[in-house]
Amino acid sequence: MTAQTIFALIDCNNFFVSCERLFRPDLENKPVVVLSSNDGCIVARSNEAKALGIPMGAPAFQWRETFKRERVTTFSANFEIYGDISKRITSLLTTITPRIEVYSVDESFLDLSLLHIDDYAAWGSMVRASILKNIGVPVSIGIAPTKTLAKLSSELAKQHQAFGGVVDWIQASDDWRRGALNKVLIKDVWGVGRQLAPKLRAEGIGTALALSQLRPQHAQQLMGIHGRQLVTELSGTSCYPLEREHAAAKSILRSRTFGEDVSQAHVLESAIATMGTQAAFTLRRQKLLARRIGFFVNTNRHKPGYRRWVQEIQLNQPTNDTGQIISMLAQKLNDIFSSTQSYHRLGVFLYDLLSEQALQTDLLGLVSAHGHDRATQRMQAVDHINTKHGRGKIYFAAEDLGNSWQPKHQIRSPRYLSSWDELPEAHIMPRAK
DNA sequence: TCTGGGGTCCTAGGACCC
DNA sequence: TCTGGGGTCCTAGGACCC
Numbered sequence: 001m002t003a004q005t006i007f008a009l010i011d012c013n014n015f016f017v018s019c020e021r022l023f024r025p026d027l028e029n030k031p032v033v034v035l036s037s038n039d040g041c042i043v044a045r046s047n048e049a050k051a052l053g054i055p056m057g058a059p060a061f062q063w064r065e066t067f068k069r070e071r072v073t074t075f076s077a078n079f080e081i082y083g084d085i086s087k088r089i090t091s092l093l094t095t096i097t098p099r100i101e102v103y104s105v106d107e108s109f110l111d112l113s114l115l116h117i118d119d120y121a122a123w124g125s126m127v128r129a130s131i132l133k134n135i136g137v138p139v140s141i142g143i144a145p146t147k148t149l150a151k152l153s154s155e156l157a158k159q160h161q162a163f164g165g166v167v168d169w170i171q172a173s174d175d176w177r178r179g180a181l182n183k184v185l186i187k188d189v190w191g192v193g194r195q196l197a198p199k200l201r202a203e204g205i206g207t208a209l210a211l212s213q214l215r216p217q218h219a220q221q222l223m224g225i226h227g228r229q230l231v232t233e234l235s236g237t238s239c240y241p242l243e244r245e246h247a248a249a250k251s252i253l254r255s256r257t258f259g260e261d262v263s264q265a266h267v268l269e270s271a272i273a274t275m276g277t278q279a280a281f282t283l284r285r286q287k288l289l290a291r292r293i294g295f296f297v298n299t300n301r302h303k304p305g306y307r308r309w310v311q312e313i314q315l316n317q318p319t320n321d322t323g324q325i326i327s328m329l330a331q332k333l334n335d336i337f338s339s340t341q342s343y344h345r346l347g348v349f350l351y352d353l354l355s356e357q358a359l360q361t362d363l364l365g366l367v368s369a370h371g372h373d374r375a376t377q378r379m380q381a382v383d384h385i386n387t388k389h390g391r392g393k394i395y396f397a398a399e400d401l402g403n404s405w406q407p408k409h410q411i412r413s414p415r416y417l418s419s420w421d422e423l424p425e426a427h428i429m430p431r432a433k
Numbered sequence: 434t435c436t437g438g439g440g441t442c443c444t445a446g447g448a449c450c451c
Numbered sequence: 452t453c454t455g456g457g458g459t460c461c462t463a464g465g466a467c468c469c
Contacts, residue, residue, distance in 0.1 A: 036437035043437070059436035077437085104469045193467050224443060226467080253439060302436060347438090407437090441468080450458085 005238040006112040006143065006170060008124065009150040010093060010131075013138045013158060015106035016044035019082050020075050022136045023416050023424060031072040035060050038257055038407045039076055076409035081416060088135050096127065101242045109147060111242045124166030144169035147240045148233035151190040152208065156180060181209035181234070191230045196223055208234060248355065249286055254279040255347025258405040261300065262343045266401040268297070269330050273398035275348040276326040281386075283350055284379060289318035291352035295329050297336070300344040309336045318354060321375045322382070325350075326398055346405075 012018060016034040021027050031048035035041065042058050052070055054063055060074070067074055086105045093100055099111035117123045124141040131139050142153025143166070153167035169177065187197040189208050203222065205211050211219075212234035219227040229239040254275040262268055272295055283290060294312035299305065311332040319325065329348060386393050416424050 038435085038437075040435075041437050057437085061435040064435085107469080191467070195466060224466085226443075247441095249440085251440075255438065257437065300436090345437095439469090441466100443466080444464090446462090448459100448461085450460105451456105 003113060005145050006120075007145070007147050007150040007238075007242070008110040008112055008120075008127075008141055008143045009103075009147070009154045010089075010108050010110065010127065011140045011142070011151075011154045011158065012089070012106035013140055014044055014046050015086075015137070016075075016077060016082055017046045017049075018137045019085050020078075021046075022085070024073075027073055031070055032075070033060075033067070033072055034075045034077050036077055037409065038259060039074075039410060040257065043077060085135065085137065089131060089137065089139075092131060092134060093127075099242060099244065101244055102246070109150065109242055112143065120170050121166050121168040124168065125164060128165045139165065141166045142169065143167070145236050146233040146238040148190050148230060149236065152180075152184055152234075155184070155188065178209060181212055182207050184208035186211060189230070189234075191226060192223075196227075249282075249288065249353060250351075251353070252279050252282050252290075252350040253347055254282070254349075255296075255345065256405070256407055257345040258343070259408045260404055262405050263339055263341065264402065265333075265337050265339070267403075267405050268337065268343055268346065269333060270399055270401035270403065271346050271405040272329050272333055272348060273326045273396055273401070275346065276329050277322050277396060277399060279348045279350050280320055280322040280325050280379075281383065283320045283353070284383060287356045288353045289320050289356060290325075290350035291315050291318045291354065293325055293328065293348070293350050295332070295346065295348045297333075297343050297346045299342055307341070311336060318352075319375075320356075321379055322396065323378075324375070326396060330398060 017032045020032060020034065027046075029048065030046070031052060031054075032046040033042050033049050033054060034044040036043045039060055042054060042056060042060055042063065045054055045056065049072055052066060052072070054066065054072070066072065082105060090100070090102055090108060093108055093110060097110055097112070097115060099114070101109040101111075103109055112120075120143045124143055128139055128141055131137060140154045140158040142150040142155070142157055144150040144153050149169050153169045157163045157165050157167040169180075172180075184207060186192055186200050186206050186208065189211060192200065192211075200206075200211065200222065205214065212231060214222075214231050216228045216231055219231040223230070232239050256271065256275065258271070262271070276295075292312060292314055294310065296308060296310045298308035311329075313328055313332060382394050416422060
């Protein structure tokens, strides 16, 4: 017999907003939203903003009047800061247990199965207080025998203040659990999205409780294999283990919607070179090589005549060399470019990734070792300089062909933590006599 | 005027083979 | 209805997540 599994989900409340508030404590208890690239969409909302009915993911322009009328403070997303704060939380959690899965920038699962904890609710309160005190971000914690139930518990903790930020599913009574499952709408269950929710409701399954009572067979018919696992997890048997090791990436994508539409070849080329450079850097950082590279470009999908082009190149030799990647992409760009189009968005993707290690083993003696080494050394030098002295210190000329494509972020907060020029200032005033 | 960015997995269907 | 029957591999598209 295997011991009972116990997971805790630590979920940051309104994460991006909470990060902004660290540097702007005056915004506590006030409506705040964070906007995506180009200040296009709403990607985080404070509780006060949620209470105003501002939805997640909505186009910002539709809510400008509300922002003004209700004095909502808006920020352009500042991912450098959010990433930095996320790492601090992760390292604090790692001191509690090394059995941690960093699920996203604002969520981590901990495996508590092997820890000796008498009172999970008290344990959760302690963790919550520690993160609040040391980092300043409020979190919600759910503790349960499966990841799906831990997720559901943390949502309950987030929604109902009375729980004090922690819901302990383990020590709750069966009656309480049924009541809780019955309160969770089907659309709020982890793994049920926009398409499945109406489909399940049409079957008369409107709550997490109803879903948990489904026959696994039936769930699989309705939702595929994932549905079967979901039902099992909801009824308390774990299907999704803790994934400690971050699996190697299978694809890398770098894409941007332009600050303004582009019709000039050299501007498009600059965009493809910049995104190719960033994607290739990510590739090298993860010690990977790509066997397929490509890009897509499209017009504005909200305007009539929407079109999208995709170009792909299968490589004979896998690579992670920026120069090679961006020159091949730029050539392919020529094949589809037309000066009569208004391009709106472009992305570079890298597929079919394999580890540098694998290349060395597989192709030992097949690659011209000399040529490969020289390219590798060149990229290492570039990466070293850019890591040490700041991104973009050295770059390929193609990146510089035109910058009108670059996204706008007019209301981004300063990069308090990652730019020397933007450190917060504290003014110490002589005490008045 | 103005609608983000980055991933993973599953499945259905086509191509191809015997 | 129904056009042989399976098996494998690949890909496009759909669905989900944050």
